[in-house]
Each structure stands twice: as structure tokens, then as C-alpha cells.
Amino acid sequence: MQFDIKKITNSKGFSAFTSAFLAxxxxxIFGFIVMLFASPADxxxxxxxxxxxxxxxxxxxxxxATPILMTGLAVGFAFKMGLFNIGASGQYxxxxxxxxxxxxxxxxxxxxxxxxxxxxxxxxxxxWGFIPGFFKALFNVNExxxxxMFNYIGMYLxxxxxxxxxxxxxxxxxxxxxLPQSVQIPSLGIRNSSANISFIFAILIxxxxxxxxxxxxxxxxxxxxxxxxxxxxxxxxxSKRNIILTMIIGGGLAGLGGAFYILAPSTIxxxxxxxxxxxxxxxxxxxxxxxxxxxxxxxxxxxxSALFISYIQRGGTLTSLHGxxxxxxxxxxxxxxxxxxxxxIMNTAFVRLLKRRKEKKNADSTDEEDNxxxxxxxxxxALDREQTEEQPPDDVLTVDSTSENIKEEA
Amino acid sequence: METLYYLIQNTLPVAVxxxxxxxxxxxxxxxxxxxIALEGIMLFGAYFGCLFVYFVQGTHMNAQLILILAMLVSAxxxxxxxxLLSFAAINMKxxxxxxxxxxxxxxxxxxxxxxxxxFNSDGVTTNVPFYLRKVGRLSEIPILGKLFFxxxxxxxxxxxxxxxxxxxxxxxxxxxxxxxxxxxxPHAADSVGINVYKMRYLGVSISGILGGIGxxxxxxxxxxxxxxxxxxxxxxxxxxxxxxxxxxxQPFKIMLAALLFAFLRTxxxxxxxxxxxxxxxxxxTFYKMLPYIVTMIVLAFTSKHSRAxxxxxxxxxxxxx
Numbered sequence: 074m075q076f077d078i079k080k081i082t083n084s085k086g087f088s089a090f091t092s093a094f095l096a097x098x099x100x101x102i103f104g105f106i107v108m109l110f111a112s113p114a115d116x117x118x119x120x121x122x123x124x125x126x127x128x129x130x131x132x133x134x135x136x137x138a139t140p141i142l143m144t145g146l147a148v149g150f151a152f153k154m155g156l157f158n159i160g161a162s163g164q165y166x167x168x169x170x171x172x173x174x175x176x177x178x179x180x181x182x183x184x185x186x187x188x189x190x191x192x193x194x195x196x197x198x199x200x201w202g203f204i205p206g207f208f209k210a211l212f213n214v215n216e217x218x219x220x221x222m223f224n225y226i227g228m229y230l231x232x233x234x235x236x237x238x239x240x241x242x243x244x245x246x247x248x249x250x251x252l253p254q255s256v257q258i259p260s261l262g263i264r265n266s267s268a269n270i271s272f273i274f275a276i277l278i279x280x281x282x283x284x285x286x287x288x289x290x291x292x293x294x295x296x297x298x299x300x301x302x303x304x305x306x307x308x309x310x311x312s313k314r315n316i317i318l319t320m321i322i323g324g325g326l327a328g329l330g331g332a333f334y335i336l337a338p339s340t341i342x343x344x345x346x347x348x349x350x351x352x353x354x355x356x357x358x359x360x361x362x363x364x365x366x367x368x369x370x371x372x373x374x375x376x377x378s379a380l381f382i383s384y385i386q387r388g389g390t391l392t393s394l395h396g397x398x399x400x401x402x403x404x405x406x407x408x409x410x411x412x413x414x415x416x417x418i419m420n421t422a423f424v425r426l427l428k429r430r431k432e433k434k435n436a437d438s439t440d441e442e443d444n445x446x447x448x449x450x451x452x453x454x455a456l457d458r459e460q461t462e463e464q465p466p467d468d469v470l471t472v473d474s475t476s477e478n479i480k481e482e483a
Numbered sequence: 484m485e486t487l488y489y490l491i492q493n494t495l496p497v498a499v500x501x502x503x504x505x506x507x508x509x510x511x512x513x514x515x516x517x518x519i520a521l522e523g524i525m526l527f528g529a530y531f532g533c534l535f536v537y538f539v540q541g542t543h544m545n546a547q548l549i550l551i552l553a554m555l556v557s558a559x560x561x562x563x564x565x566x567l568l569s570f571a572a573i574n575m576k577x578x579x580x581x582x583x584x585x586x587x588x589x590x591x592x593x594x595x596x597x598x599x600x601x602f603n604s605d606g607v608t609t610n611v612p613f614y615l616r617k618v619g620r621l622s623e624i625p626i627l628g629k630l631f632f633x634x635x636x637x638x639x640x641x642x643x644x645x646x647x648x649x650x651x652x653x654x655x656x657x658x659x660x661x662x663x664x665x666x667x668x669p670h671a672a673d674s675v676g677i678n679v680y681k682m683r684y685l686g687v688s689i690s691g692i693l694g695g696i697g698x699x700x701x702x703x704x705x706x707x708x709x710x711x712x713x714x715x716x717x718x719x720x721x722x723x724x725x726x727x728x729x730x731x732x733q734p735f736k737i738m739l740a741a742l743l744f745a746f747l748r749t750x751x752x753x754x755x756x757x758x759x760x761x762x763x764x765x766x767x768t769f770y771k772m773l774p775y776i777v778t779m780i781v782l783a784f785t786s787k788h789s790r791a792x793x794x795x796x797x798x799x800x801x802x803x804x
């Protein structure tokens with residue numbers, strides 16, 4: 074029994090899960106404190122709504138999970154290579170624009186028109202992902218700065234292009250016109266929600282990415298570069314090409330997210346999703362960072378973390394019933410990211426604590442009949458010795474698990 | 484000539500927040516911690532500075548005195564907020580970029596949440612006249628008076644003073660030398676008895692102070708004393724990081740870079756006022772993109788031979804070799 078628990082607690086997946094779980098718990102606690110501070114009387118029912126409100130809107134949970142699942146993949150995929158794709162917002166906005174453009178300006182048969190729009194979104198995101206990758210590979214410009222700059226450039230560019238296009242933009246409403254029915258992605262048929270089949274596409278894409286990462290040479294090179302850039306270069310992997318390729322794929326994923334969002338069918342017939350050029354950077358890209366971190370950059374993990382974030386966002390929107398504002402959920406998400414940045418360290422501390430408590434218990438049960446004072450003394454000494462001795466074995470364990478990873482990949 | 488005066492007068496209040504925040508980033512990186520949270524620190528400082536102004540604006544206090552007190556408030560709040568980054572990056576050895584991103588995301592959401600709940604708006608609006616039409620006798624000096632002492636804010640002079648202090652601190656004091664050592668080779672610094680953790684806390688805290696002040700100066704000099712959670716500080720924290728890289732982590736070059744970026748931005752926003760450029764008839768949004776595009780081009784040319792502090796972004800681990 075004891076052996077089993079050790080095996081589970083030391084496995085990589087378990088550690089990723091518990092660290093995500095810890096980060097979520099801490100984020101929620103912080104959210105509750107903020108709510109308590111903002112309006113003490115409403116905090117309990119408000120927090121309850123935040124936690125369980127999503128249950129009444131499952132269709133919406135799926136609909137809103139789709140774009141952040143894609144941006145989460147965009148960020149997570151680049152993470153695997155050690156790149157921080159903070160530019161998912163810009164890529165997302167570009168994907169949205171390309172999809173809108175094809176939707177409004179091209180005349181295509183209605184059966185393939187929506188597919189063409191999705192592909193256009195893919196292309197738009199790819200272009201916007203290519204640029205930071207290109208700058209990183211050729212000029213050694215930090216991709217974080219580049220992609221932030223291109224978030225702004227993309228946002229201003231799209232706002233300019235849309236508000237100057239009379240066919241796409243209704244200036245009196247300050248938003249884009251309604252997309253024709255033929256461009257909207259078929260609905261999943263959940264009543265009163267915009268959930269559509271793009272959610273299934275997103276899951277399939279996640280599985281495809283998982284396969285690429287685990288089974289192909291490209292995926293192997295990518296992860297190797299992420300673990301140790303210099304070693305990968307020494308082993309003859311073309312890091313420049315891989316950087317550009319990773320960013321193109323990441324950008325394409327975020328672009329698809331934008332297309333999936335804007336092409337979703339509306340619950341009101343004759344309307345559609347619209348874009349408002351109001352010079353604000355899309356939030357979906359930043360939520361994608363949270364999704365990727367919670368999912369430990371694993372495509373399968375990202376599916377679940379996207380669903381979770383979307384679920385809790387729905388709950389957060391519903392807290393307005395108790396006088397709170399939906400921004401409460403952005404606060405919670407930010408705190409979750411903050412804690413997940415060092416959750417791994419907390420996690421090892423947590424596991425160590427569990428182990429120690431277990432050992433204490435064992436020690437208690439064997440020493441029961443002894444004199445109390447004496448046994449405590451001995452136990453303390455033993456514990457001290459264990460504590461000092463415990464450090465090295467833990468380190469050995471982490472080394473073991475990394476070498477296991479390498480074996481897995483080989 | 485009038486146009487040139489106008490451009491310079493408007494460039495300086497924009498350049499000062501960029502300069503201060505970039506200097507803050509420089510202190511942080513020179514001590515070995517990448518501070519991408521500057522955007523959030525700026526907004527946090529700006530928000531509390533403006534809140535202070537909001538609560539004292541009814542009293543008959545001198546406007547410039549209010550500004551200086553609010554600056555101190557924003558410096559303290561910026562410092563407090565930066566401790567979150569220090570804790571994550573130095574004690575918890577977390578990924579500095581991710582922790583910084585989280586701190587950036589927290590503030591706009593928090594500002595919106597509290598402003599909406601307590602003021603029923605997106606931020607704080609104040610109406611204290613910080614603007615200086617003329618600075619006493621100095622404004623009568625030919626040319627120079629018109630360039631630097633008319634239609635400006637007191638922030639410009641405070642910014643200059645802080646710049647001088649920061650330069651002296653970095654190059655001429657014991658702490659500055661130790662701080663730089665921790666960013667280049669922390670193990671060597673540790674071996675001669677310097678407490679690397681302490682120096683890094685110092686570096687990030689200075690960036691918190693300068694970031695908070697810079698944020699408030701942005702609210703004063705660019706936003707006319709207002710802050711809101713939607714536009715925040717419009718990417719100035721990130722631009723400041725670019726300015727810092729462009730300035731090669733050196734105060735003087737950083738100042739030149741900040742002036743260049745501020746000038747471009749001012750140019751972009753005053754296109755309709757300049758006959759020569761407005762005749763070109765280019766969409767104004769293009770000019771708004773210009774500072775970001777120039778940043779990219781400049782970085783492409785300067786990043787190859789980057790003189791970044793060697794240990795920036797690497798958590799210090801005593802037992803590592």
C-alpha cells in the first residue's frame with residue numbers, strides 16, 4: 074500500500090495535477106477574500122454562484138471553452154519548446170479578421186464557405202505567429218517583447234482595416250455586420266447556446282498535437298530543445314527552423330481559436346457574433362496562458378483546463394446577480410497563474426509534508442508502549458535525522474523522473 | 484518652429500514615465516530578475532496615486548504639492564506590489580516571465596472590479612490642474628524657456644532628478660556595484676560575501692518604486708490625471724522594457740531611447756496638427772502602430788549583440804555550480 078502511494082505521488086502526471094489543483098484552490102481562496110472585502114454580506118452566495126453557476130450553462134461552457142482551448146494549445150505548444158508565446162492575443166485577433174474577411178468578401182458555395190473561413194483564420198494566425206519566430210531565429214529578439222508588440226500592431230491593424238471596410242463595418246453600431254448563415258459553423262444542437270462542432274475540432278486538434286509531440290521526430294526535437302537548447306543544437310537539431318515552425322503552428326492554433334469564436338452560430342436567428350474595433354487587446358490570448366499553465370502544457374491536460382476555466386468564467390459572470398462584477402474571475406485567473414508559476418516547488422514541499430506525516434504516524438504506532446517522554450525524544454532525534462537525510466533521496470528522485478522522461482522519449 | 488516647440492513640449496511628459504520605468508527595469512535585470520510585471524506595477528502605482536489625488540482634491544492644497552505626495556503614495560504601492568514578484572522569483576525560484584505575466588493580468592482586472600463596485604466607472608477621474616503654463620522666470624529664457632519651461636508638468640523635472648540619482652546609485656555606490664555583480668555572476672558575488680537574495684530584492688524593489696512613480700507620471704502627463712482599467716497604461720510597461728533593451732541596460736542610452744520613443748508617439752498623436760504630415764493622408768491608426776513597429780526594427784538591429792546581464796532570468800541557487 075505504502076509502495077503504491079509513493080509510486081503515484083512520484084509520477085509526473087500526479088505532480089502536475091496536484092500543483093494545478095493547489096494553484097486553483099489558492100486562486101479561489103484569494104477570490105473569496107476579495108469578494109469578502111468588496112461586499113461581505115453577499116460573499117457566501119456570490120462565491121457559491123461562482124463555483125456552481127456554470128452548471129446551469131453547460132452549453133455556454135463548451136462554447137467559451139473552444140477559443141481558449143485553442144489559445145491554450147498555442148501557448149502550451151510553444152512552451153514545450155521553451156518559447157513563451159504571449160502573442161496569442163494578436164494571433165487570435167488576426168485569425169478572427171481573416172475569417173471575417175473571407176466570410177464577407179468572398180463568394181463561395183455555402184457548403185464550403187465556413188470551412189474556407191476557418192482555414193483563412195488558420196492562415197492569419199500563422200502569419201502573425203511567423204513574425205516573432207522569424208525575429209527570434211534570425212535576430213535573436215526576445216519573443217516575449219516581439220509578440221507583445223505584435224499584439225498591439227495586430228489589434229490596431231485589424232481595427233483600422235475593419236472600420237475602413239464599408240461592407241464589413243456598420244459605423245452607426247460601432248461593430249461588424251452580421252455574418253451570413255452559410256459562414257457560421259454548424260451548431261451542436263444544445264438549446265440556447267452557441268456551442269458548435271468547432272469544439273470537437275478543437276479536441277481532435279489537441280489529440281493530434283499530443284501525437285505529434287509524443288510520436289514524431291519533430292515533437293521529439295521540440296521537447297529536446299525545450300529541455301536543453303544547447304544540447305539539442307549539439308545533437309544536430311536545427312533550432313532556427315524549429316523555432317519558426319513552432320511559432321507558425323502556435324500562431325495557427327490561436328488563429329483557429331479566433332475563427333472558431335467569430336464564426337459560431339448565434340442563438341438568435343439572423344444574427345451572428347460580431348467584432349467591435351475598440352482598440353482593446355483580446356483577452357482570450359491571456360486566458361490561454363492560464364489554460365496552458367494549468368494543463369501543464371500537455372495538450373490533453375489543456376482540454377480539461379480550458380473546460381474548467383470556461384466553467385468558472387460562466388460562474389463569475391453570474392456573480393453579477395449578487396452585485397459583483399465579472400472581472401472577479403480575471404482576478405482569480407491571474408492569481409491561479411501566479412501560484413502555478415511556483416506550484417511545482419510548493420508541490421514538492423506538500424508531498425514531503427505528507428510523507429513526513431506518514432512516517433510520524435508509523436513511528437507513533439510502533440513506539441506506543443514506550444515511555445512517552447523518552448519516545449518523544451527519540452522520535453525527534455529520528456525525525457531530525459530523517460529530515461537531514463531526506464534531502465538527498467528527494468533530489469535523486471527528481472533526477473530519476475527526468476531520466477525516465479528521456480527514456481520515454483527515446 | 485511653433486510646431487517643433489509643440490512637439491518637444493509634448494514629448495517630455497511622455498518620455499519621463501518611459502525613462503523612469505525603463506530605469507526600473509534596468510535595476511531589476513541588472514540584479515538578475517527579469518521584471519516583465521512593470522506594466523502591472525505602473526497601473527497599480529497610477530491607480531493609487533490617482534486615488535490619493537481623488538480624496539484630497541477637495542482640500543485647498545497646492546496642486547504641485549498634491550502631485551508630489553501622490554508620487555510618494557504611488558512609489559510605496561509600486562514597491563509593495565513588486566514584492567510579490569520578488570517573492571516568486573527569488574524565494575520560490577518561479578519562472579519570472581510567468582509570475583510577471585500573472586501580476587500584469589491581476590491589476591487591470593482588480594482596478595476594473597473595484598472601480599466598478601465603488602465608483603461605478605472604469606477607473607478614477609480627478610480634476611486637479613497639474614498642468615504648468617509657465618515655470619516662473621525660467622520660462623522667459625529665449626528658446627530654452629519655450630522648450631523646457633512652458634506648457635509642461637513638474638514631472639519632467641522630478642524625472643530628471645530621479646534619473647541623475649539612479650545613475651549615481653548604479654555606478655558610484657557600493658550597492659550599485661554589488662547589484663550589478665549579482666546580475667552578472669551571482670556565485671562570484673556570493674563567494675565574496677554579498678547576499679545575492681538581498682541584492683535582488685533591492686533591485687526589484689527599486690524597479691517597483693520607479694515603476695509606480697512612472698505609472699503615476701503617465702497618468703498625470705499623458706492621461707491628464709485619470710486612470711482606468713480598460714486602457715491601463717497602454718503598453719507603456721512593455722515599451723519601457725523595449726526601451727531598456729534598446730538602451731543596452733545603460734542609463735544614458737536608456738534616456739536617449741526613451742526620448743526617441745516618446746517623440747515618435749507624440750508625432751503619431753499630433754498628425755492632424757502638422758500640415759506637412761497630415762497632407763500625406765495616411766490613416767491615423769498607422770501612426771499609432773508606428774512606435775511598436777519602430778521598436779521591432781530597432782530591436783532586430785540591436786539584439787544580436789545584446790549586452791544583457793548574464794544571469795538575468797536565472798533563479799539563484801546556492802548549491803548550483
